[in-house]
Amino acid sequence: MHFPLAQRFVPFEARYPPGWQYDPSADKPTIEMAKVPIHVTWAAMEATVGKGLARNVGVCNFNSALLRDLMDCATIPPAVLQVRMT
Numbered sequence: 229m230h231f232p233l234a235q236r237f238v239p240f241e242a243r244y245p246p247g248w249q250y251d252p253s254a255d256k257p258t259i260e261m262a263k264v265p266i267h268v269t270w271a272a273m274e275a276t277v278g279k280g281l282a283r284n285v286g287v288c289n290f291n292s293a294l295l296r297d298l299m300d301c302a303t304i305p306p307a308v309l310q311v312r313m314t
Contacts, residue, residue, distance in 0.1 A: 229287045230289065234263070234269065235259065235260060235261060236250050238250065266294070266298055267298070273285040274304045277304055284307035284308070285304060285306065286306045288311070
């Protein structure tokens with residue numbers, strides 16, 4: 229899970245990669261959020277492990293509070309926390 233937030237889905241046929249703005253050609257492009265809780269996304273990632281599509285799943289850009297929230301619902305703990313150090 230690269231970001232601890234969910235954005236409105238952009239179909240691959242419409243634009244790939246989707247970018248940050250939902251419609252970059254709009255007069256005022258905006259980031260449109262989706263109301264998808266972290267535990268729902270994490271459960272979908274765990275399902276990829278269950279189906280044999282992934283061996284491990286992890287997170288990126290999570291702070292300690294978000295990690296604690298995730299661990300409350302996870303059946304598979306994140307294998308990695310990727311952070312950028314500059």
